Amino acid sequence: MIPRRLHAQLQDLLAEYPAVALIGPRQVGKTTLALEVADALDSVYLDLESPADRARLSDPELYLADHDDRLVILDEVHRMPGLFQSLRGLIDRGRRREKRAGRFLLLGSASMDLLRQSGETLAGRIAYLDLGPFDVAEVGASNHDELWVRGGFPDSFLAADDSRSLRWRENFIRTYLERDVPQFGPRIPAETLRRFWVMLAHTQGGTLNAAAIARGLGVDGKTVSRYLDLMVDLLLVRRLTPWRRNVGKRLVKSPKVYVRDSGIVHALLGLATKEDVLGHPVVGMSWEGFVIETLLSFAPNRAEASFYRSSGGAEIDLILTLPGRAPWAIEVKRSLDPRPRRGFHSGCKDVGPEAKFVVYPGEDRFRIAEDIEAVTVLDLAKEVAGSSKRP
Numbered sequence: 427m428i429p430r431r432l433h434a435q436l437q438d439l440l441a442e443y444p445a446v447a448l449i450g451p452r453q454v455g456k457t458t459l460a461l462e463v464a465d466a467l468d469s470v471y472l473d474l475e476s477p478a479d480r481a482r483l484s485d486p487e488l489y490l491a492d493h494d495d496r497l498v499i500l501d502e503v504h505r506m507p508g509l510f511q512s513l514r515g516l517i518d519r520g521r522r523r524e525k526r527a528g529r530f531l532l533l534g535s536a537s538m539d540l541l542r543q544s545g546e547t548l549a550g551r552i553a554y555l556d557l558g559p560f561d562v563a564e565v566g567a568s569n570h571d572e573l574w575v576r577g578g579f580p581d582s583f584l585a586a587d588d589s590r591s592l593r594w595r596e597n598f599i600r601t602y603l604e605r606d607v608p609q610f611g612p613r614i615p616a617e618t619l620r621r622f623w624v625m626l627a628h629t630q631g632g633t634l635n636a637a638a639i640a641r642g643l644g645v646d647g648k649t650v651s652r653y654l655d656l657m658v659d660l661l662l663v664r665r666l667t668p669w670r671r672n673v674g675k676r677l678v679k680s681p682k683v684y685v686r687d688s689g690i691v692h693a694l695l696g697l698a699t700k701e702d703v704l705g706h707p708v709v710g711m712s713w714e715g716f717v718i719e720t721l722l723s724f725a726p727n728r729a730e731a732s733f734y735r736s737s738g739g740a741e742i743d744l745i746l747t748l749p750g751r752a753p754w755a756i757e758v759k760r761s762l763d764p765r766p767r768r769g770f771h772s773g774c775k776d777v778g779p780e781a782k783f784v785v786y787p788g789e790d791r792f793r794i795a796e797d798i799e800a801v802t803v804l805d806l807a808k809e810v811a812g813s814s815k816r817p
Contacts, residue, residue: 428564428580430459436555437463440497443553444517445530447503450557451661452535452606453598455580459557460499460531467528469497474505486512494520494529503532505609510547517551536610536660558723559583559687562804570803571787574716575700577689588698595693599623602662610660614653618643622653626663626685627694631711633680633735634665654683662686664719669734669745675776678735684715691715713760717785717803718744721756724811740772745779748813752780756806759786764800 436459439446448456461471470493472479482489486509490498494516503509513530520529532552559578562570576582576591579598585591603616603623625639636650643650657663666682685691691712697703703712721744722731728749734742744756755774757766764786774782782798783806791801801809 428560428584430455430462430557431561431564432555432557433459433462436460439553439555440467440528440531442527443551444520444525444527445513445532445548445552447532447534447552447554448557449534449536449554449661451559452602453579453581454557454559456533456535456557457501458580460501460533464497464499464531467497468495469499471499471501473501475502480506483509487516490516494525497528497531499531499533501533502535504534504536514547514551517548535606554727556723558719559689561720561723561807563724563807567789567802567804571700574688574713575692575697575703577687577692579687579689582689591689592693592698595689599690599693602660607656607660610656614656618645619653622650623657623685624694626657626683627691628708629683630691630708631682631684631714633678634683635680662690664715664722666718666744667732669732669742669777671777675740676737678737682733684718686715686719688712688716688719710760713787714743714758717758720803720807721746721810724807729810734773734777736773736776738772739769740776741767741769742773742777742779745777746810748810751813753777754781754783755779756782757784759784761786762788764788765794766798 436446436448440463448460450456464471472482474480483506490512500509517529520526560573560580560583561578562573565573565583573583576585576588577595579595582591582594585594599620603619607614607619621643622639625642634654636647640647640650654663654665658665662685664684664686666684668678668681685694691708692703695706695708697706703709725731725746726749730747732745734740734745742755743758745753746756747753755770755777757770764784766784784794784798784800785803785806786800788800789802791799791805794800
């Protein structure tokens with residue numbers, strides 16, 4: 427069992443808010459973490475994908491009122507959208523009796539319905555916490571290459587060998603396409619969505635070319651946008667927006683698109699081992715996506731992430747703006763020679779960042795220039811997390 431970094435934060439939120447929503451893709455460990463936290467509390471767990479547990483909530487107010495002195499964990503809560511109105515009434519009645527915290531822990535595998543429903547009815551009563559796959563702080567810096575190759579889904583990372591890890595990810599992809607995706611949107615042929623997902627993996631970290639993808643799939647651009655929205659809402663794909671501040675330059679306006687888990691990227695491309703990945707053209711962009719996901723998982727909620735690219739060749743892989751801070755410019759290189767490209771220097775002149783970093787796969791931290799540091803992904807992740815606590 428690998429302890430999750432958010433364990434203490436989840437406990438703190440439950441001590442402060444009547445409802446907490448723990449959100450993340452399927453199989454990422456939400457239920458395991460919730461039950462670990464619940465071990466120290468008087469709690470009851472309901473899986474809303476289970477017909478028996480849904481039947482218990484045929485009259486939700488009656489059932490939940492009978493457990494108003496316990497933490498109620500509701501797994502896959504989006505399966506019962508009408509439940510949120512009942513939760514609101516129960517929370518408000520509890521507040522009048524000075525029961526203000528630790529009432530409900532809601533687990534959801536997709537942001538769209540959960541956020542919309544709870545936002546309409548539980549405003550001011552709920553806190554949100556995003557749980558991603560394992561990160562490098564949880565598995566240890568010595569395992570960061572294995573984490574990159576296999577990805578952070580617990581069953582994939584902890585598999586006995588690379589072939590079993592790849593088999594788990596292939597089955598995960600198939601289950602999402604055939605069972606999970608149809609729950610959240612209009613019926614999309616599984617094979618079409620698989621081809622779309624594979625196309626995203628081949629162009630990992632590239633700017634979105636919806637027209638080219640549409641031609642490849644035999645659909646129109648609006649359909650591609652709908653597919654992408656769905657994958658983003660299912661927390662499987664990240665859409666990184668371009669830097670939007672006016673710097674007097676012609677900037678790329680299309681977002682960059684990443685399959686969020688590097689192990690899923692590799693599974694979509696049939697890459698089982700580190701040697702397979704290192705020999706594939708996706709290697710650099712796969713590493714870039716891995717680093718970006720790691721850094722954003724450590725960033726505070728109000729952090730803003732974007733990239734910079736001008737028509738003249740200036741480029742910054744990640745611009746991270748933390749609350750109350752000037753932006754940081756971050757270059758990602760899958761090389762032990764971390765000297766940044768000329769385009770990075772040009773981009774920094776345009777953006778004017780507070781700090782400049784190059785993330786590389788080495789072990790040491792050192793200055794490349796007076797104002798640029800070469801860092802490991804774990805070092806910079808800790809820097810991101812610590813910066814939000816500074817005055």
